[in-house]
Amino acid sequence: MSHRLIKSALKPFLLLVALVSFSVTAVSFAQQANADSSDKPQYSAVYKEAKKHLGTSYVYGATGPTHFDCSGFTKYVYKKSIGKAIPRTAQAQYRGTKKVSKSHVKKGDLVYFGSSTFGISHVGMYIGNGKMIDSQNRGVVTEKVYAPWWHVVGFSRPATLSYD
Known part of the structure; x- marks a missing residue:
């Protein structure tokens, strides 16, 4: 397999990994924000x-x-x-x-x-x-x-x- 072919096949995979990582991070921040506000007494x-x-x-x-x-x-x-x-x-x-x-x-x-x-x-x-x-x-x-x-x-x- 040529270097160019590997590179072009790897791009969609790396994009998917980046999107999943971003989504997990965003959900984590949202959960932390909710936890911070609910930790305060009402x-x-x-x-x-x-x-x-x-x-x-x-x-x-x-x-x-x-x-x-x-x-x-x-x-x-x-x-x-x-x-x-x-x-x-x-x-x-x-x-x-x-x-x-x-x-x-x-x-x-x-x-x-x-x-x-x-x-x-x-x-x-x-x-x-x-x-x-x-x-x-x-x-x-x-x-x-x-x-x-x-x-x-x-x-x-x-x-x-x-x-x-």
Whole structure:
């Protein structure tokens, strides 16, 4: 067989090998992208757990599930819904989680209230549209973040959540 004949017979085979390799690589990248997004905990799980406790009574120092204080509620919701442990008190939750700016706040982030970032006295979970779910003297409720009785001092992200 001549060198030219071998070369011309080899071209379609090499093209087929290249196409198969490209297809396998593309499928692998697509699977990895899907795995990356599904590896993130879902906001819907966190929100669903929080909503289950609407109306639960407030008791100072309580960590649930029959009574909550503000930080006991956020701690319980994150642990129960996605297995994420966060510190016990509102001040410690602020110190121990990643800070985010008001312009980058997302559903599931925590919002803190008080006199300053050194004097945090309350925490709630942001649920979108300027609202939060929190435990306060009326129990676990949904309310506006920017209300006359609250002074927002910061936001944090206890976990990176997926919003699918």
